Amino acid sequence: MEFDDEDIAYEFYNRYAGDVGFSIRKFWHDKSSTNVIRTKKFVCSREGFNKRNTSDACQRKRADTRVGCMAEMTIKITPTGKYAIASFSNTHNHELITPSKAHLLRSQRRMTEAQKAQIDILNDSGVRSKEGHEVMSRQAGGRQSLTFTRKDYKNYLRSKRMKSIQEGDTGAILQYLQDKQMENPSFFYAIQVDEDEMMTNIFWADARSVLDFDYFGDVICFDTTYRTNNYGRPFALFVGVNHHKQTVVFGAALLYDETTSTFEWLFETFKRAMSGKEPRTILTDQCAAIINAIGTVFPNSTHRLCVWHMYQNAAVHLSHIFQGSKTFKNDFGKCVFDFEEVDEFISAWNKMIEEYNLNDNQWLHHLFEIKEKWALVYGRQTFCADMKSTQRSESLNALLKRYLHSDFYASQTSPRMPKVHMLIQASKAYTPAIFEIFREEYDMVMGCCLYNNDHTLSTSEYKVIDSAKHGEHGFLVKFDPNEIKVSCSCKKFEFVGILCRHALKVLDHNNIKELPSEYILKRWTKYAKIGSSQANRKCANDEDARVVLARRYGSLCRSYNNILSKAAENEEAYALLERTSLELMEQVDQIMQANKSEGKSKVDRNAGGTSTTSEVIPNFTVSNENDQMPSEVPNDPSENLQDKHF
Structure with a gap:
């Protein structure tokens, strides 16, 4: 017989061995100077003899698996470049396996692509290799019917896990993490290993990240969409925004998979690195494993879904609608962002479903079931630091350059403005980026119309119509003149932490020319990092x-x-x-x-x-619990504002 290459010859001999009842292995080969195989020999797996360990230390006596079997097939290259059988022997000196058990022989064991896919699903669901193998054995009618063993199951997962990892990479990772901790003992890292002592998940956070989380960790975004590393592993980032509205990194991880157990380990490790502190709000994508893990590890945190990811998923599941309609994207966006009242949102959603004939769309049906996690009408009362998405528009590289200058710029410059006491007060307290947001709200006060609604001895209610919003819907603003407290139905202060134009309109109407201290959150000020953490x-x-x-x-x-x-x-x-x-x-x-x-x-x-409940800062006191700051602030904070972020 002749074969086009040595691999085809091996497959032929292996099929023959399976029919007869024995296993084979590759024995030796001979190559030419040009690296072409000239001769190759395949033998029965029981060829030769086992090497015996005669030392007294050898406690376990292994059975002999090689008994000097002479069965073999040798191929040799021909002048035409094909391989022909040069010798063949069918002389076995051992018992052969019956055809019903031949599939359990080592060279006969196989994993189909369908079986590999099922193993991946079981592993992603957190099923251990032993239990997973048992499940697949029962499905096949017993272990004797499965075409691979439990060891093959584990080897497949291991090879997948270590795919493309170069020799020495694991040691290099450990060396790097240890070196960073030697440079700064506050550097935190943790490594998770599996039952085979193989490295699976890695988390790290430097000292600056830990400190930043203490100041700005009230809202975090958790994202696993980055897969730019060579291994294709999920690269997870914990990020937030500082008092300059810049992205800050609280920690990072390289993960083996995206299962509930993996995320539970990661979140527990993150919480341990941050001294047990939990965020008030977490933004993630719609991954079920992440949602389950957050419910277990961060039960006191509010979980919101990332709007950016939701749009990406909608583009996939509703591609025919996006392509066939010019108005659907706008209508879908309104449901996400635009409505102030729940009834209006429900009405608009139902209208959209009917108009675009989407009553049978299961993805939209499931999305509506979890509407409280993504629709802004349900989340305005939740503080999110003005973040709606895990995707920050600026790149980290561009931000890195600005980190070196922001605090210094904030301490050395002041924006030009008319002599309005509230604006002067805000400019001294807020960072430049936050002051611009506040100033935009203040500038729009003149575009708001105020109408008296109701008055009692303790509170007054006003209807404020915003000309920028087009329409006469208006916002309900409640004002307590005794406590100087104000609240608006738009919930901007609750969501962003800055008073809205509607509330400012009511304060101005009542001759309040200075921002009450409780409406200046410390985390948005130039003094966010002052005080013990x-x-x-x-x-x-x-x-x-x-x-x-x-x-x-x-x-x-x-x-x-x-x-x-x-x-x-x-x-x-x-x-x-x-x-x-x-x-x-x-x-x-x-x-x-x-x-x-x-x-x-x-x-x-x-x-x-310390048992004290407040942080003392020159000229004013800041409450830890409420995270608020009075209007009187120091004029020259430059000594405290030289922090750099990397």
């Missing part, structure tokens, strides 16, 4: 002394990092820090000696925290 105070609540010690050390590293970097740039500042550090060391030694003499523990848990 919650991460520093968290130590007092930990019971494990080693955890307390590690967190205190990390907290001090973060606190002194900026001081050290600044002092190194100036000779006088450097000398000051040198002198001060010696004095501090003497004081620390005195405290340690005093504690030893009193028999106190080296890790005094009560020393790591």
Whole structure:
């Protein structure tokens, strides 16, 4: 017989072996100087003899699998470039397998593409390899009927997991993470391994990320859509916005898969890295595994769906509507963003379904069932820091350049404006980016018309019609003159954290020329990072002394990092820090000696925290609980605003 190449010859001999009842393996080959195989030999898997371990340390005696079988087939290249059988032997010195069991022989075991797809589904659902193999065995009518073993099942998952990973990459990852932690002990990383001790998921967050989360982690976006790495693994980012409306990264992860168990591990690890603090709001895509994990790990957080992802999914599931109609995109967008009242939203949705004949569309039906997570009419009362999507429009590369200048620019510049007390007050408090948003609202006050609705002894209600909104629907604004409190049905303050034009109109009507302190959120001001962080105070609540010690050390590293970097740039500042550090060391030694003499523990848990409920900042006090700031603020914050984000 002749074959076009050696692989075809192997497949032929393997099929023959399966019919007869034995397994084969490749034995040896001979190549020419041009790397062409000239001769190749295939043998019975029981050819040769096992090497015996004669040492006393060998406790487990393995059965002999090789018994010197002589069965073989050798092929040799011909002048035409094909391969012909040069020798063949069918002499076996062992018992052959019956045809009904031949599929269990090593060379006969096979996984079809359909079986691989089912394994992937089971694995993505969090089913372990043992249970998954049992499921597929029952479906096939028993293990004897399945064309692969449990070991093959595990090997397939392992090969998929390690796909394209170069030799040494795992060690390089560990070395990199360890080096970063050596540079800064506050660098946090965690690695998850599977039952075979194989690396699966990796999470990391540097000291700046941890500190930024403490200041701006009230709203986070979690996104796994980035797959630019060579391994095709999901690259997950935890991001938010700082007081300059810039993207900040709280942490990152490389994941093996996107199952509920993976996300639960990731969210638990993230929470541990952030000293147990949970965000108020989380934005994600519509992944069921993410939704399940958030419900388990962050039960107190409000979960919102990313509008950008929803539009992308709509373009896929409703492509025929998008392509066939010029108005559907606009009508769909109105349902997402435009309505102030639930009844109006429901009416518009039903009208859209009828108009475009979408009553039988299951995707839209499911989307409507979870409308509270994406329709803005249900989410205006939820603080989202003005974020509606996990996709930030600016690229991280462009943002990186601006991070180096934003705080300095905010401290050294002031916008030009008319001498209006409220605008002057806001310009001193807010960062430039946030002030522009507030100023836009203030400028639109003159475009609003106010009508008295109802008055009682304690509150007044007004109807405010916004000329920019076209129509006479109007917004209901309630005002308490005694407490100087105002609220609007548009919920801009609740959603964004900045007073809307409608509320400002009512304040102006009642001769309130200064913003009440509770309507200036600290997280939007130039002073968002002033004061001790919650991460520093968290130590007092930990019971494990080693955890307390590690967190205190990390907290001090973060606190002194900026001081050290600044002092190194100036000779006088450097000398000051040198002198001060010696004095501090003497004081620390005195405290340690005093504690030893009193028999106190080296890790005094009560020393790591404080029972105070407010952060004291020069000229004003900021409440941690309410995250608000009074109108009186310091005039020169430049000393505190040299932080850089990377």
